[in-house]
Every structure is written in structure tokens, then in C-alpha cells.
Amino acid sequence: xxxLTSLLPSTAELVRLREVAAGRASPDLIVRGGRVQxxxxxxxxxRDVVIAGRHIAALTPWGHVTGAAAEVxxxxxxxxxxxxxxxxxxxxxxxxxxxxxxxSVARGTTTVLTDPNAAANVWGAAGMDFLLRxxxxxxxxxxxxxxxxxxxxxxxxxxTIPEGTVRARLHDDVTVTLGxxxxxxxxxxxxxxxxxxxxxxxxxTGHTAAQTGESLWGYLAAGISDDHNAATVAEVLxxxxxxxxxxxxxxxxxxxxxxxxxxxEAISPALRHMSFCADDKHALDLSTQGxxxxxxxxxxxFGIDPQLAYRxxxxxxxxxxxxxxxxGMLAPSRLADLQIIPDLADVRPSVVVVAGDIxxxxxxxxxxxxxxxxxxxxxxxxxxxxxxxxxxxxxxPPHHDSARVRAMEMYNGYFKRAFTATLPVVNGSVTAxxxxxxxxxxxxxxxxxxxxxxxxxxxxxxxxxxxxAITMNCPNMNISVxxxxxxxxxxxxxxxxxxGGGFVTVADGEVLARVALPVGGMMSAAPFEQTAAALAHGHxxxxxxxxxxASPYIILxxxxxxxxxxxxxxxxxxxxxxxxTFVDVxxxxxxxxxxxxxxxxx
Numbered sequence: 059x060x061x062l063t064s065l066l067p068s069t070a071e072l073v074r075l076r077e078v079a080a081g082r083a084s085p086d087l088i089v090r091g092g093r094v095q096x097x098x099x100x101x102x103x104x105r106d107v108v109i110a111g112r113h114i115a116a117l118t119p120w121g122h123v124t125g126a127a128a129e130v131x132x133x134x135x136x137x138x139x140x141x142x143x144x145x146x147x148x149x150x151x152x153x154x155x156x157x158x159x160x161x162s163v164a165r166g167t168t169t170v171l172t173d174p175n176a177a178a179n180v181w182g183a184a185g186m187d188f189l190l191r192x193x194x195x196x197x198x199x200x201x202x203x204x205x206x207x208x209x210x211x212x213x214x215x216x217x218t219i220p221e222g223t224v225r226a227r228l229h230d231d232v233t234v235t236l237g238x239x240x241x242x243x244x245x246x247x248x249x250x251x252x253x254x255x256x257x258x259x260x261x262x263t264g265h266t267a268a269q270t271g272e273s274l275w276g277y278l279a280a281g282i283s284d285d286h287n288a289a290t291v292a293e294v295l296x297x298x299x300x301x302x303x304x305x306x307x308x309x310x311x312x313x314x315x316x317x318x319x320x321x322x323e324a325i326s327p328a329l330r331h332m333s334f335c336a337d338d339k340h341a342l343d344l345s346t347q348g349x350x351x352x353x354x355x356x357x358x359x360f361g362i363d364p365q366l367a368y369r370x371x372x373x374x375x376x377x378x379x380x381x382x383x384x385x386g387m388l389a390p391s392r393l394a395d396l397q398i399i400p401d402l403a404d405v406r407p408s409v410v411v412v413a414g415d416i417x418x419x420x421x422x423x424x425x426x427x428x429x430x431x432x433x434x435x436x437x438x439x440x441x442x443x444x445x446x447x448x449x450x451x452x453x454x455p456p457h458h459d460s461a462r463v464r465a466m467e468m469y470n471g472y473f474k475r476a477f478t479a480t481l482p483v484v485n486g487s488v489t490a491x492x493x494x495x496x497x498x499x500x501x502x503x504x505x506x507x508x509x510x511x512x513x514x515x516x517x518x519x520x521x522x523x524x525x526x527a528i529t530m531n532c533p534n535m536n537i538s539v540x541x542x543x544x545x546x547x548x549x550x551x552x553x554x555x556x557x558g559g560g561f562v563t564v565a566d567g568e569v570l571a572r573v574a575l576p577v578g579g580m581m582s583a584a585p586f587e588q589t590a591a592a593l594a595h596g597h598x599x600x601x602x603x604x605x606x607x608a609s610p611y612i613i614l615x616x617x618x619x620x621x622x623x624x625x626x627x628x629x630x631x632x633x634x635x636x637x638x639t640f641v642d643v644x645x646x647x648x649x650x651x652x653x654x655x656x657x658x659x660x
Contacts (some may be wrong), residue, residue, distance in 0.1 A: 065385065073114045086111060088107065092107070104115040148172050150339070158196065165351045169197040172201060175203040176535050180217065185217070195412035197385065199234045199379075201233075204248070213630060239263075243638070252280045263283050264282040268293070284303040285303075315357070331374075334353035340609065343609065438558075441551070451487050462481075463480075464643055495518070497519055497542055500537075504536050514625070519601075522603060523543070524546045530562060531615060532618065545653075560582075631643075
């Protein structure tokens, strides 16, 4: 667990740092001959980085200090701090913390601020702690999950974490923020939680869900201090003009680096109030696109000055989240977390140093992942021995051969627009209609063993046949399954129970792809290369069934999310996100969008 004070120099370390900086003692390591990112000015400095133990003793002119125990040659390269991911859910990488470290540290991301809300829903507070611990050289700080379950009136969920536990964690040394909260919750309990975070000196992570005007103002007035949902230049400017830090999300759901950086002139007033996060990015995309290095590459590709792009990945989040006395900049007494970059635009470190140790070279980790995976983290998928026959049935009005339903249409990654559809009725039940790309979707309880199920309809997955299913419905980590027919959906759910959790694709009575995630039904402790390969196969097979979504499993995770307009779905039923109330799947009455534009699905 990365406790902030443990990363500060001890008294003995401070004594030695001063001796080395003053030339009275020899350093342990010198990173020599590089152009170093200035901590306080937007300059590249011709400096050697002089390191004693875990920390930086001094930045000196080239060749000024000699006699180090070891040296790293940085001539012709730039030297920058390790990258900081300002908002991540480790569970959605589908990797345990140690495997995430093996993948991401070698690419320069050495610190993550993580909201373990999925782990909280499966395991409670013990799960939150599990995701904060790793023996690998990855700094993991906590964004305290605000409420588990998120909305007891709307979902049953899995574990329950008392409000007192949440508030106490805000004062923990490992905590940097209160995690993302429901923007539509104006209740006294949540407001008191915001106040507790402010008293504890923590930032409040925002999830603004495309709000604007009064709705946004009401959310930020609670003390919410950042936003990782801003997806347009207008949204970024509105938020930064209100004092919020915008954390640019580049996830497997949607990559906001493209729309935000495509017009550098328009976004330029906000650039010094922006940082980066991967948020919900799975192992395959992390291994092919990169982690925070992807954001930096994109920013530079679109014309942002490299100095500023690198500061957005390092100094900006360190200062904003009050970590800059420890990390995020190359300065005396700070932790010696740095990377050597041969090509600023390519953003691929040749050497990564964490706490004074060389931990990666040329994109490969030099450390093992020997983290222990406790036995209690497995066997978390609990279903009846046989699924009920009417599990997925949507009864139709009597004597009808069709029915009008309220449904969800996917766009911009995980946003959902309400619409109405007329669907066939077969044997008294409303069925999916692949010809309209209106599929049945269900959220099924996997915590309590009774398979409580909410059913709805969704457009955007494009399956002509078969089904896909996951054990990662956000936020309660129930089963989510979407399909062209009930039989395929039942097969997929049954297979998830047999596997102990993960992702599956099925069709024509056969299981076509599996991604086994036995750790909480969310993560694999196998080498990240294996998990990434399984995801690639699953995506390819699902595409063959007609699905146009590049990452269908993770998108399916968020169809049920009820804090993102217009609609959501839990094991208890269909939810209007704006009013936080249940609505009927069957019409009459039009389904009114909750303020979202009618732009094309992307």
C-alpha cells in the first residue's frame, strides 16, 4: 500500500541527500547528460540528475558531479518524471495490480490514482485494500469509493460498506481523493461525505455525465474539483472556467484525446488545467496503444508543445492532487521516479527508474510480479444450479403480435439515448429483433445465488446471432448479457458461472470465446500477455457475429450504469438516470431523452 508519508525522505535520508547535494558524499546513481524537464519553468535543462537512495539530491550542470556508484547515459535524450494516471479502475484493466505494473511501468506510467469501486461491490472494504497493494514498483493511491452499493433503492448489489468506513478512509495516508460520485444525488448523506472530504484536505473526483448549465453547477457546488467525462472543447472550457481540472480520458470506451486535441487553438486556454487518465482501459488496449504515454503521443501529434504535453502527464496532476512534495517532478528531495525518452514524440522510454532503482528497459519490466492472490478473491459468481425458465422473459400485453418498448441506444462510448422500438411477440413474450439491431439485455444478480434479473432492450451491439456476457456490470459487478435470442443468452450466463467469472461469446449453442477472470470475476492473475491475447480473440469472434464495437465486453459493462443518461439497468429493473427512478420497459407513452443531443452513434 502506497502511504504518502512513507515515500517522503526519512530524517536519515534527508541528511544524506543534503550531504550528496553539497558535494560532501558520493551519490548512488547519476542520470547523466540528458535534457531534463524543469520542475518550475517550461524549459529543457542541460542537467545531470543526482540520486541518493530513493530520492533526488540535486539537478546539476552536466559533468559537475562524479564518483557515483552507477550511471545511466541520457545523452541525446530527454529526462522526465514518471507518468501519473489521475483516475483509473484497476479492475477494468482485467489485470491484478502486479500485472498492471508489469505492463504499464515499462511504458512510463509509475503512479495510478485508483477508485476500487468494483472491488468494493464484490468484496467490501477488504477488496478495496487488495487493489491498493502490490510488491511491484507501481505507486497506487486511493480514490475512496463513495457508496457501496451506489444506490440501494435502485440496486441490491453485492457487498455493503458503511458510511463511517467511507468517511474514515478519506483521512488515510494512501488517499488522494473521494472517488467519483453520482451527479444526480442531492441527498444529505452524500453532501456530508463531500464535506468530510474537504475537511480531510482531499480533492473530489467528478463524473459529470455530460451535464451543462444548472445541472453542472449544482454538482460542482458540492466541491467536486475535477472531471474525466468532458468529451468536447465546449465541455472542457465550461468546466475549467468554473475552476475544475479536466482529466482527459483515453479509455477502451472512448478516446477523448481525439476530439479534444484536434483543435489545439480552441482548447489552448484550458491546457494548463488538464491532466490525463486511462479510466476504463483493458489489458489489450494498454498493451497495444499504451497507458499515459498514449495521451502524450496524441497531444504532441495534434500539435501541443511537447514540454506542455509531458507536464500534463506529470507536474499538473502531481500539483493538483497535492502529491508534488513527493513525486511528479524532478526536483531535490522528491522520489527518484523518472524515465529517459529518446524521442519526445514517440514517448517510449529506454529506461525507467522508480525510487532510485532501474525497473524497466526498452519497454520490458525488469521485475517479477510475485504478488499473492488470496483464496478469498476467487469463487465469487453465485448462481442457481439451474437458471429459472422465465429468467429473461418480458411478458407482452395479451393478444398482441408486437409490442412497443422503451430502449437504449449506445453512442459516444457508454452514453445511452432513450428511444422507442416495436418488437415481435412470440408465445406471449417480447423478443429481440436483430434486423432492427434491437437486442435483449439483462442484468442478473451473481452475488446472492437467486439470479434476480432486470431485462431491457438495447441498440448498438449489432449481433445478428448469439450473445455476449460478462461478470462486470458497473457498478455492482453483476452479470450483464446481451443477445439476439434467449437461448444464447442463457448459455452465456451458464458458462460464466462454470468459469467463475469473465467474458464469453456464444452462438448456435457453442461457446466461441472465453476470457477467464477468476479474481473477483473481474481480473486475471495470469501474465498480462495472456489476458490481452484472450481479449483479442474474444473481440474478433464477436465482430464475426456482427458487432461493430471494437471493445464490446467493456462497453457492455456500462450499459446498465444508471448515473449516465438517459437510461440504466440493474437487477431490479430499468432506470431513468435523470430522475433516478424506475420506468417500465413496455410502453405506452413516448420515451423522452434526458437532454442528450441526437447525434449519430459513434
